[in-house]
Amino acid sequence: MHEGGIPHLREALLFLALAGILIPLLQRFRVGNVLGFLVVGLAVGPFGLGRFAADFPWLSWLTFSGGPGVSALAEIGVMFLMFSIGLELSTERLWAMRRWVFGAGSLQMLATALAAGLIAASQGLDGRTALLVGLVLAFSSTAVVMQLLAARRELGTPTGRSVFSILLLQDLAVVPVLILVGTLGGPSEGGVGPSVALALLKAGAAIAFIYLLGRRVIRPLFHLFAGARQADTFMALTLLSSLGIASLTWVAGLSMALGAFLAGLLLAETEFRHEVEVAIEPFRGLLMGLFFMSVGMGIDPAAILRDPLWLLAALAGLFALKSLIVAGIARAFGLSWGRSVEAGLLLGQGGEFAFIVVGVAMVGKLLAPELAAFLMMLIGLSLFVTPAFASLGRALGERIERALAPAPGEIELPRGLDGHVVIAGFGRVGQLTADLLDAQGIAWIAIDDQPATVARFHAKGLPVFVGDAGRVELLRRLGIESARAVVLTMDRPAAALHALAALRHEWPALPVLARARDEAHAAELRRAGASAVVPETLEAALQLGARVLETAGLPEELVARQVELERGRRESAWGASRRGPGRGEEPGQG
Numbered sequence: 001m002h003e004g005g006i007p008h009l010r011e012a013l014l015f016l017a018l019a020g021i022l023i024p025l026l027q028r029f030r031v032g033n034v035l036g037f038l039v040v041g042l043a044v045g046p047f048g049l050g051r052f053a054a055d056f057p058w059l060s061w062l063t064f065s066g067g068p069g070v071s072a073l074a075e076i077g078v079m080f081l082m083f084s085i086g087l088e089l090s091t092e093r094l095w096a097m098r099r100w101v102f103g104a105g106s107l108q109m110l111a112t113a114l115a116a117g118l119i120a121a122s123q124g125l126d127g128r129t130a131l132l133v134g135l136v137l138a139f140s141s142t143a144v145v146m147q148l149l150a151a152r153r154e155l156g157t158p159t160g161r162s163v164f165s166i167l168l169l170q171d172l173a174v175v176p177v178l179i180l181v182g183t184l185g186g187p188s189e190g191g192v193g194p195s196v197a198l199a200l201l202k203a204g205a206a207i208a209f210i211y212l213l214g215r216r217v218i219r220p221l222f223h224l225f226a227g228a229r230q231a232d233t234f235m236a237l238t239l240l241s242s243l244g245i246a247s248l249t250w251v252a253g254l255s256m257a258l259g260a261f262l263a264g265l266l267l268a269e270t271e272f273r274h275e276v277e278v279a280i281e282p283f284r285g286l287l288m289g290l291f292f293m294s295v296g297m298g299i300d301p302a303a304i305l306r307d308p309l310w311l312l313a314a315l316a317g318l319f320a321l322k323s324l325i326v327a328g329i330a331r332a333f334g335l336s337w338g339r340s341v342e343a344g345l346l347l348g349q350g351g352e353f354a355f356i357v358v359g360v361a362m363v364g365k366l367l368a369p370e371l372a373a374f375l376m377m378l379i380g381l382s383l384f385v386t387p388a389f390a391s392l393g394r395a396l397g398e399r400i401e402r403a404l405a406p407a408p409g410e411i412e413l414p415r416g417l418d419g420h421v422v423i424a425g426f427g428r429v430g431q432l433t434a435d436l437l438d439a440q441g442i443a444w445i446a447i448d449d450q451p452a453t454v455a456r457f458h459a460k461g462l463p464v465f466v467g468d469a470g471r472v473e474l475l476r477r478l479g480i481e482s483a484r485a486v487v488l489t490m491d492r493p494a495a496a497l498h499a500l501a502a503l504r505h506e507w508p509a510l511p512v513l514a515r516a517r518d519e520a521h522a523a524e525l526r527r528a529g530a531s532a533v534v535p536e537t538l539e540a541a542l543q544l545g546a547r548v549l550e551t552a553g554l555p556e557e558l559v560a561r562q563v564e565l566e567r568g569r570r571e572s573a574w575g576a577s578r579r580g581p582g583r584g585e586e587p588g589q590g
Contacts, residue, residue, distance in 0.1 A: 011064060018044070019289055035387045037289045041296020042384070048301075064297055078143055078352055079260040080280060080287050082171065083242045085146065085164075086264020087277055088155070094265070097165050104162065104333045105169020108347075111325050112138040119321075129371070132361055135177050136375055137318060139351030142167045143291055144386050148346070152394075158456075159339045159397075162330055163346050171258060174353045179203070181360050206252035207262070214245060214266040222272050231279075238276050241267060257353075291352070292383075299380045303373075314378050319348035319389060336455055338401035345393030349386045350379030401451035402466065418482045420444055424469035424499055425490035426453055429515050429536075433487055434462075445478050449495075469499035472506050480507065488514040488530075493521045497528055504529040519570065538570055 018040050026036040041064075042048050050063035094101070117134025121127065145163060146155075154160045218241055225233055242263045249259030267276050304311055327344030331337060358375055361367045367375070420443035423430045430446060437444045447467040448454050457464040467474045469488070480486070486503060490496045496514055503512050508529075516522035516535040525533045542563050549559045 010061065014044070014062065014064065015290060015293070018293075019286060023289070035384075037292035038296040038384050041293035042299050042301070043296075045293075045297030045299075047297070047299065064293075075256070075291075076287050078288075078291055079242070079246055079257050080283060082142070082257045083260040083264040084277065084280065085142075085168075086261040086266075087268050087273055088264075097161070097168075100162055100165035100333060101169050104329050105166045105173075107329050108166050108326055109138050109170060109173050111329070112322055115321055115325065116318075119317075125371075129367065132181065132357075132366055133371075133375065135180070136354045136357050136361075136379075137322075137350060139170050139174075139354045139357070140167060140322070140347040141349050141351045141383055141386065142171060143288060143352055144349065144383055145346055145390075147288060148387060148390050158335060159343050159346075162333070162335055162339075163343050166326065166343075166347060170351065171261065171353070174258065174356070176203070177357055178360060181357060181364065181366065203252070203254055206249070206254060207258075210245060210248050210252070210259070211262055211266070214241075214262065215269075218263075218266045219270050222270060234272075234275065235279055238267075238279050242280075295352070295380055295383050298376065299384060300377065303377055304381070311374075311377065311381070314374075315381055315385070318350065318378065318382060319345070323348045323393075336401060336452075337404060338397040338399070338452065338455075341400055342393040342397030345389045345396070346386075348389055349382035350375075352383075354379050398451065401455055404451075404455070418443075418479070419484050420479065420482070422446070422475070422478050422480060422483050422486045424448075424486065424488050425495075425515075426457065426464050427489065427491060429489040430487070433489065447474070447478065469495070470502045472502055475502070475506075480510070483510070485511040485513060488512065488525075490515075491517070493517060493524070496521075497524060500525060500528045500530055538567070542567055 019037075022040060023036045026039070044050065044063045046064065048063070049059055053059040053063055113131070113134035115134070116137040117130045120133040121130035125133065145167060149155050149160045149163065155164065221241075222237060225237060242260050245263040245266070246256040246259035249262065250256045267273055323341075323344035325344075326347045327340040330340035330343045335343065355376065358367065358372050362369065362372050421433075421437055423433055423444055423446040426434075426446045426448040430448070434444055434446060445463045445465075446457075447465050447469055449466070449468055451466055454464050454466045465478075469475070469490070488496045488499055490499070493516075496516075500512060500514065503510060511531045512529070513532045514525045514530040514534070516525055516533050518537045519535050522533040522535040522538075545566075546559050546563050549562065550556065554562075
């Protein structure tokens with residue numbers, strides 16, 4: 001403790017106030033967490049309101065001056081991010097991703113470093129400096145990109161998995177890049193190549209030793225001390241595992257973030273994985289917020305205004321170069337054009353590890369202070385605008401997918417299509433319906449308004465097309481005249497009602513079966529003329545209730561009768577019928 005009290009207490013209190021009060025206010029204006037923390041860091045940092053703290057002393061209580069305390073906590077935030085990423089993986093899954101991690105990721109690092117280095121050399125920099133600039137700009141931000149993907153619930157999508165694979169290789173590449181920077185900055189008797197090869201061999205041996213040691217220690221440790229499930233003991237063991245292994249990698253000369261990732265990977269193979277995720281989530285969110293605030297604090301608007309054109313041109317060039325390279329590699333590795341463009345714009349920024357590389361290069365006098373400051377400003381500004389470029393990438397990706405996705409009018413439908421089922425909406429419910437029809441040998445054809453979904457299934461040879469189920473001419477193209485039934489599985493109530501209205505206007509006798517979100521939606525669909533309606537909440541509740549009654553010891557026959565009675569009572573409340581009208585019956589009868 002300091003003589004004046006707890007160190008960095010003012011900064012901690014200010015950060016908690018901003019995270020607890022100001023960030024939720026920004027979210028009301030649809031400002032995401034990442035952008036919110038960046039904006040707040042810029043506003044209350046040393047280049048924002050902190051610039052006037054000397055003239056107005058009261059501002060010192062409302063601003064940050066930066067310093068080692070903030071930087072240290074921000075680095076811990078990055079460590080917790082890598083730890084949580086490791087928790088979401090396993091060695092088997094990592095091995096399954098090896099083509100993307102070591103193939104696409106390595107290509108991205110090499111291609112970006114080479115291209116950026118050549119551009120730097122064309123501006124008059126010597127070869128060694130140009131190489132360093134290329135390596136610095138080859139990194140993207142794991143912290144920002146993964147946070148954006150998590151907020152959009154896209155970590156499990158093809159785009160999310162490919163982007164994560166490339167970012168993971170970049171995190172692994174921090175070690176050899178730092179080794180290379182150290183070698184270039186110091187004397188080397190045997191040359192750069194052998195020194196880097198030897199250092200990489202040592203790093204690989206250290207990682208293997210730490211991983212094998214962790215497998216022998218982590219699970220027994222948790223079984224021995226966490227069996228009682230005491231919250232304080234469990235949290236202490238979690239922090240000991242993550243920070244302890246991170247410290248071991250640091251002692252071995254590797255990145256602490258890499259050590260945290262290894263710790264997460266080890267815990268992912270234990271039965272304590274999900275408890276650990278719940279335990280660290282609040283800390284990870286707060287510390288990651290502090291990291292984003294520290295990035296915002298490093299952006300000097302005055303420096304931008306001194307030479308805005310050159311800095312903005314460099315920013316645009318950085319995103320253009322990296323986006324083109326990443327998009328090309330992603331497409332070559334099998335991602336669709338739209339998703340490749342989205343991945344490129346997601347990874348167009350600089351990365352947090354680039355700050356570390358620049359710092360080490362400055363100590364070794366490999367970068368001039370002016371060039372290092374420019375790179376820091378460029379990377380910080382690129383992190384600031386990443387949410388906007390991510391939104392642009394998503395919009396462009398969707399537009400490209402929509403333009404390239406097959407439409408019914410462009411592709412010949414299966415010949416002799418007759419007595420088939422038309423599925424409108426090919427999400428989880430639509431896919432399960434198709435599987436059931438396939439199992440019985442019943443032909444089907446599906447439409448969906450999401451081009452990405454259609455492209456994925458159409459590439460597998462399935463009869464799935466882009467379209468709006470409310471368009472009569474499109475329905476005719478799908479052979480609706482000879483279809484035996486239509487199934488509406490769309491999640492949006494308005495879309496289902498729109499399609500049902502069109503179907504009933506043109507084909508009043510055609511059986512239309514609809515999925516409803518709840519009983520209120522079911523009543524609307526029934527009034528609109530659906531032959532049969534299944535509310536998903538009702539069926540889930542009935543199935544769960546049946547399992548509860550069976551577990552309580554009731555006979556299966558009694559359980560089935562009770563469930564059927566409850567279903568009938570509920571259906572009668574909104575006028576539904578178990579049996580819908582067939583052809584020739586009027587909707588609403590039977």
